[in-house]
Amino acid sequence: MRQILAASLxxxxxxxxxxxxxxxxxxxxxxxxxxxxxxxxxxxPFDQAGAVVKLGASSRCLQPSPTxxxxxYAVFRLPDAPQPYNVTVASVAADNxxxxxxxxxxxxxxxxxxxxxxxxFRAGVYGxxxxxxxxxxxxxxxxxxxxxxxxxxxxxxxxxxxxxGVQTAAAVIVPIIIFxxxxxxxxxxxxxxxxxxxxxxxxxxPVTRVP
Amino acid sequence: xxxxxxxxVAGCAVKPVLLDRAxxxxxxxxxxxxxxxxxxxxxxxxxxxxxxxxxIGLITTAVVNGNRSDALAAIMAAKGFDPRxxxxxGLNDKLRSxxxxxxxxTANPTRSGLLDNxxxxxxRDAVLDVAMARYGLxxxxxxxxxxxxxxxxxxxRLVNAQDHSVLMQDQLIFAGIDAPLQRPDGPAAVIxxxxxxxxxxxxxxxxxxxxxxxxxxxxxxxKRLT
Numbered sequence: 318m319r320q321i322l323a324a325s326l327x328x329x330x331x332x333x334x335x336x337x338x339x340x341x342x343x344x345x346x347x348x349x350x351x352x353x354x355x356x357x358x359x360x361x362p363f364d365q366a367g368a369v370v371k372l373g374a375s376s377r378c379l380q381p382s383p384t385x386x387x388x389x390y391a392v393f394r395l396p397d398a399p400q401p402y403n404v405t406v407a408s409v410a411a412d413n414x415x416x417x418x419x420x421x422x423x424x425x426x427x428x429x430x431x432x433x434x435x436x437x438f439r440a441g442v443y444g445x446x447x448x449x450x451x452x453x454x455x456x457x458x459x460x461x462x463x464x465x466x467x468x469x470x471x472x473x474x475x476x477x478x479x480x481x482g483v484q485t486a487a488a489v490i491v492p493i494i495i496f497x498x499x500x501x502x503x504x505x506x507x508x509x510x511x512x513x514x515x516x517x518x519x520x521x522x523p524v525t526r527v528p
Numbered sequence: 529x530x531x532x533x534x535x536x537v538a539g540c541a542v543k544p545v546l547l548d549r550a551x552x553x554x555x556x557x558x559x560x561x562x563x564x565x566x567x568x569x570x571x572x573x574x575x576x577x578x579x580x581x582x583x584i585g586l587i588t589t590a591v592v593n594g595n596r597s598d599a600l601a602a603i604m605a606a607k608g609f610d611p612r613x614x615x616x617x618g619l620n621d622k623l624r625s626x627x628x629x630x631x632x633x634t635a636n637p638t639r640s641g642l643l644d645n646x647x648x649x650x651x652r653d654a655v656l657d658v659a660m661a662r663y664g665l666x667x668x669x670x671x672x673x674x675x676x677x678x679x680x681x682x683x684x685r686l687v688n689a690q691d692h693s694v695l696m697q698d699q700l701i702f703a704g705i706d707a708p709l710q711r712p713d714g715p716a717a718v719i720x721x722x723x724x725x726x727x728x729x730x731x732x733x734x735x736x737x738x739x740x741x742x743x744x745x746x747x748x749x750x751k752r753l754t
Contacts, residue, residue, distance in 0.1 A: 448546025
């Protein structure tokens with residue numbers, strides 16, 4: 318069973334590494350929103366899988382001022398819960414592009430309650446990720462591509478940890494990552510460009526408590 | 529035979545919880561229970577036959593080399609290097625450098641997993657629980673082209689002392705140190721030995737390799753607290 322799962326992971330990694338689409342670095346003459354439009358937010362369910370939005374050249378775009386570059390953004394609606402809960406926000410590389418994310422949390426009244434800069438995101442599996450402890454009243458997440466990062470190169474080092482669908486096997490799979498990069502050197506890292514296209518995933522889960 | 533120590537890591541795998549920095553507001557005093565730490569280092573060597581089957585083969589043929597583990601332990605002892613003390617001191621220093629006040633607490637020092645509970649009468653804002661499952665050297669084969677490199681595997685959890693909510697937890701495995709690392713951990717300087725005879729012949733360098741791996745682990749924990 319372990320071997321089958323590991324083989325599946327390797328195949329998944331191989332498949333991803335062979336896809337290629339150019340990074341989107343400019344939106345050209347598109348007319349963008351001066352501020353995020355919060356309508357039509359993608360609902361985030363209370364589960365590990367979360368909600369996914371793919372950003373690309375035709376996605377919603379934001380241009381706060383005429384001199385600023387237009388950048389893509391995604392809007393998520395958080396679960397309405399009376400208690401705090403964990404939110405994981407991941408910017409996942411699509412082909413060789415990934416969004417360097419800026420995160421804004423909006424309240425019920427449409428005002429920004431907090432902002433999370435790109436530096437707060439750490440490199441995770443195929444991209445960047447950060448955690449939030451959502452508070453009652455946190456309603457909308459807006460994930461925007463950081464304009465200052467556009468075009469920068471980033472090397473992501475692959476890890477098989479936390480690959481979707483193998484959570485139950487993770488206990489066995491995790492040590493395997495030790496060996497894979499040496500046997501398959503081409504899988505050890507992925508060069509990506511910080512761009513306007515990529516995939517944003519937001520998941521909400523209950524706060525973990527221990528005795 | 530799968531590496532026994534790997535089972536120790538795998539047995540109580542934790543799902544990562546990413547820290548929300550805002551949740552550290554008001555956290556100053558951080559209890560540091562005695563870290564779980566192996567009684568001896570581990571030297572893992574995979575068998576050459578495994579290469580015939582690629583990664584999958586390696587998985588099934590990795591074994592702990594007891595003699596070499598003993599030899600590495602003897603080298604550290606001869607050099608007066610106490611890895612547990614170095615690691616614990618490193619954690620304390622790291623907490624202080626991040627603006628926290630570490631508070632030592634007693635816990636089972638030989639555990640390979642995180643604590644079962646965080647009940648205490650002590651006054652503290654949070655608890656940093658660290659369990660080192662293994663540390664030592666690892667080589668993919670006895671062949672010269674696969675050097676021995678430092679490796680560590682640990683679990684870490686930060687718990688809010690008031691409501692026992694998990695503020696952060698993760699499982700870190702650094703093997704060969706240059707392999708599966710992710711930003712912001714970044715690559716570390718790697719000390720490697722082409723053969724185990726080189727480990728025996730360079731005890732100071734062997735100790736430096738282990739010391740560096742433990743320091744690397746401390747830094748990785750620190751980066752998950754900021």
